[in-house]
Amino acid sequence: AQSVTQPDIHITVSEGASLELRCNYSYGATPYLFWYVQSPGQGLQLLLKYFSGDTLVQGIKGFEAEFKRSQSSFNLRKPSVHWSDAAEYFCAVVGYGGSQGNLIFGKGTKLSVKP
């Protein structure tokens, strides 16, 4: 069965510093991979997605993620964090060939930003 692991529950970075949030997935074939962001009291918003092709994908708000099949990873990065990036970030996977609706989320990483 497919699954997603986000090893870091909570990360704190200084404003202007770089950011990397980790995500590992488990799936036997080519996955569809996503990063969503949730601000307090809000629903989730899509940051970026990967289906195939270039393994480095660009998203909104200056975020990017790199798909590494050999490591079963899809880490999210941002070169310079802004205070408004403080939120909870979720990695998610849908299996190719699997159920269209079977989008599985990781447990999330909460990002705090120090001034």
Added chain:
Amino acid sequence: DAGVIQSPRHEVTEMGQEVTLRCKPISGHDYLFWYRQTMMRGLELLIYFNNNVPIDDSGMPEDRFSAKMPNASFSTLKIQPSEPRDSAVYFCASSFIGGREKLFFGSGTQLSVL
């Protein structure tokens, strides 16, 4: 478009009472999802619909939970009877092409069962 609309925003009820959560998806979206979010279990997919038909309800925790989608613009998630362990944030989301495309989430319903 107003986005996915959920009501109520907050619901406080007593154990044993019936609870009904409502969702209006974005017009034209073929898929509708119900998720539950808790600190312990994260985001869990409860059920999803395609063209108003329930496709996978394997995430529904038990028979106390039921979901319907009588038409393309409305869905309900009902809990009867409610229990304290049902306390969570319930999200509705919709999309054009299922989970492989962008999901649009509502703002959620915060349910507290006392």
